Structure formats: structure tokens, C-alpha cells
Amino acid sequence: MEDLITFGSSDLDRAGELRANPEALAEALAHPQAGVLPVWRGKLLMWDNALVWLTPNSPVFDDAKDAPVFLGRDDGKPRFARDISLWEPEVDASEVGAFVDNSLQYHPDAPRGTGFAELRMVMTLLSRRDAELAASARAVLMWHESHRFCARCGALSEIANGGWQRECPDCGRLHFPRTDPVVIMLITHGNSLLVGRSPAWPQGFFSLLAGFVEPGETVEAAVRREVFEESGIQVGNVRYLVSQPWPFPASLMLGCWGEAISTEITVDPVELEEARWVTREEMVEVYAGRHPDMSEPRRGAIAHSLIQAWLADQVRKNTEL
Ligand SMILES: [Zn+2]
Numbered sequence: 001m002e003d004l005i006t007f008g009s010s011d012l013d014r015a016g017e018l019r020a021n022p023e024a025l026a027e028a029l030a031h032p033q034a035g036v037l038p039v040w041r042g043k044l045l046m047w048d049n050a051l052v053w054l055t056p057n058s059p060v061f062d063d064a065k066d067a068p069v070f071l072g073r074d075d076g077k078p079r080f081a082r083d084i085s086l087w088e089p090e091v092d093a094s095e096v097g098a099f100v101d102n103s104l105q106y107h108p109d110a111p112r113g114t115g116f117a118e119l120r121m122v123m124t125l126l127s128r129r130d131a132e133l134a135a136s137a138r139a140v141l142m143w144h145e146s147h148r149f150c151a152r153c154g155a156l157s158e159i160a161n162g163g164w165q166r167e168c169p170d171c172g173r174l175h176f177p178r179t180d181p182v183v184i185m186l187i188t189h190g191n192s193l194l195v196g197r198s199p200a201w202p203q204g205f206f207s208l209l210a211g212f213v214e215p216g217e218t219v220e221a222a223v224r225r226e227v228f229e230e231s232g233i234q235v236g237n238v239r240y241l242v243s244q245p246w247p248f249p250a251s252l253m254l255g256c257w258g259e260a261i262s263t264e265i266t267v268d269p270v271e272l273e274e275a276r277w278v279t280r281e282e283m284v285e286v287y288a289g290r291h292p293d294m295s296e297p298r299r300g301a302i303a304h305s306l307i308q309a310w311l312a313d314q315v316r317k318n319t320e321l
Pocket of ligand 1: 150151152153154155168169170171172173
């Protein structure tokens with residue numbers, strides 16, 4: 001099932017052994033094939049459905065406030081990412097951060113035709129390797145942006161370890177990039193699947209129920225708790241299926257399958273506007289674009305892949321392994 005997943009592993013060589021070695025990192029940055037991906041407010045520089053790698057001394061990085069983060073080696077080529085969020089584009093940037101952001105921002109010093117694109121809009125177009133590099137770049141740079149101060153003493157901390165750590169110069173505490181575990185689940189009852197919609201979502205948009213795993217909680221318990229809180233449905237057996245990094249900003253989606261042991265829905269109106277059982281036949285219509293009031297989850301999101309696997313009857317087989 002891993003091959004269905006956007007941002008799945010591409011076996012990127014993360015070259016973690018170089019991170020703590022400043023000379024090796026400087027050498028990697030000076031490598032003739034080194035490339036640095038500019039990231040602007042979470043958006044990535046792209047051209048023709050591929051990431052655009054610039055030379056480390058490109059004037060695009062004149063607006064960078066931090067050193068580049070080392071992502072690893074792509075077939076031997078050193079890869080870095082660098083935040084240039086201080087750059088102010090001349091055009092209107094009001095769509096940036098919206099649920100649907102189709103806008104592109106063109107930097108005057110970037111190669112002609114390249115533009116900053118929202119990853120959610122292009123994620124299914126990227127190669128597997130670019131998708132892994134993009135997810136890593138976005139997640140780690142957004143972590144730096146929101147974790148500039150030491151969580152223990154409040155001092156401004158410093159980037160270390162090739163960008164995979166922050167160190168506090170005052171109290172010495174080390175801080176590491178966050179990854180927040182989220183359970184997302186196919187909850188089935190016989191031939192039916194439980195889906196829901198959040199009040200903030202576009203009309204007709206439904207997805208699987210999901211929620212953050214809490215400290216001290218197992219994945220299985222989180223699945224049962226979230227489903228019960230949001231929909232009133234009780235879940236028996238739970239199995240882990242597959243995971244997907246989801247760098248918006250820092251989630252790791254843990255795809256699970258759970259068997260419902262009750263069917264009466266009681267929606268928590270704060271979390272959900274509606275939840276419903278959908279039969280396999282009905283979901284085939286949704287995925288074919290023929291359903292009167294439901295549309296499929298966003299392509300590239302794990303919900304889309306999990307439902308697709310369920311429709312293809314791959315879920316039961318997968319869990320019997
Ligand atoms: Zn500190």
C-alpha cells in the first residue's frame with residue numbers, strides 16, 4: 001500500500017553523518033552539483049512540476065535570514081533548502097495559506113518561468129524523490145520559523161546540526177524538529193465506510209475522521225477515542241495500515257483501519273458538521289464524480305489513498321499479512 005502514498009519514502013540518502021560536521025557541510029554546499037531549494041512562506045520554487053534547485057549564491061537568497069538546511073544527497077548531489085519568507089512579492093498574496101491556493105509568486109531573481117507553488121496543489125505531480133525532499137524542506141523550515149525561542153528559558157536559540165536541531169546559547173537545551181502524530185481511519189461496518197466533514201471545508205467535501213494522538217495514548221486508543229468523540233461510533237479491532245508525512249505544518253498521518261461495533265451516529269458539532277455511512281457502491285460513484293452531493297477527498301492526501309485501497313478491496317488483504 002506504500003506505493004499509493006504521496007510523500008512516501010523515496011529512499012533519500014539523508015546523510016545524517018554530515019550534519020554535525022561543519023566542514024563536511026561547507027564542502028557539500030560548495031560541491032559543483034549542490035542545489036538549494038528556496039522556500040517562501042511554505043511555498044516551494046517549481047517549474048514544470050519539478051522542484052527548482054538554485055546555486056547557493058543566487059541573489060534569491062539575499063532575503064534569507066537563516067543558513068540553509070541540509071536535506072541529504074539526491075543521487076550524490078547535495079540538496080539544501082532555505083527560507084526566504086522575508087521577500088515581499090509585488091503581486092497580491094492574499095490566497096497564500098488558504099484551503100485552495102492556486103496562486104504562483106514570481107521572484108525577479110529566480111529563473112524565468114519558475115514560481116512559488118503551494119505544495120498541496122502540486123503534490124501529486126511531483127516525482128517520488130521531489131515529494132520527499134519537498135515534504136522534508138517544508139516541515140523543517142516551518143519548524144524553525146515557529147520555534148525560534150528556547151521552550152525552556154525563552155532565549156533566542158540557534159540553528160545547529162545542519163538545520164535538524166536548535167540549541168539554546170543560554171541554558172544549553174537542545175530542541176529537535178516536531179513531528180505530530182495524527183490517526184486517520186477507515187472505519188467500516190460491513191460494506192459501509194464512515195466519513196465526515198468539517199464545518200470549514202468546501203461544499204460537498206468529505207473525508208475520513210482523524211485526530212491528534214495525545215501524550216500517553218496508543219495509536220489504537222486514539223483511533224477509538226477520536227471516532228467516538230466525533231461521531232459517537234464505537235470501534236472494536238484496530239489495525240495500523242500505512243503512514244504519510246503531512247507537512248502542513250508537521251503531521252505524520254498514521255493510516256488505520258477499525259471495525260465499528262455500533263452504527264448510530266451522534267456528531268460532535270464543534271468537530272464535524274456531518275458524518276455518514278457510505279456504501280462501497282456509493283463511494284465508487286463519489287470517486288467517479290457522479291455522486292449528487294459528495295466529492296472525493298483531496299488527491300494526494302492519505303484519506304484519498306486509503307479509501308481507494310478499500311474500494312479495491314486491498315485493506316482486508318493487507319491486514320491479513
Ligand atoms: Zn534555553
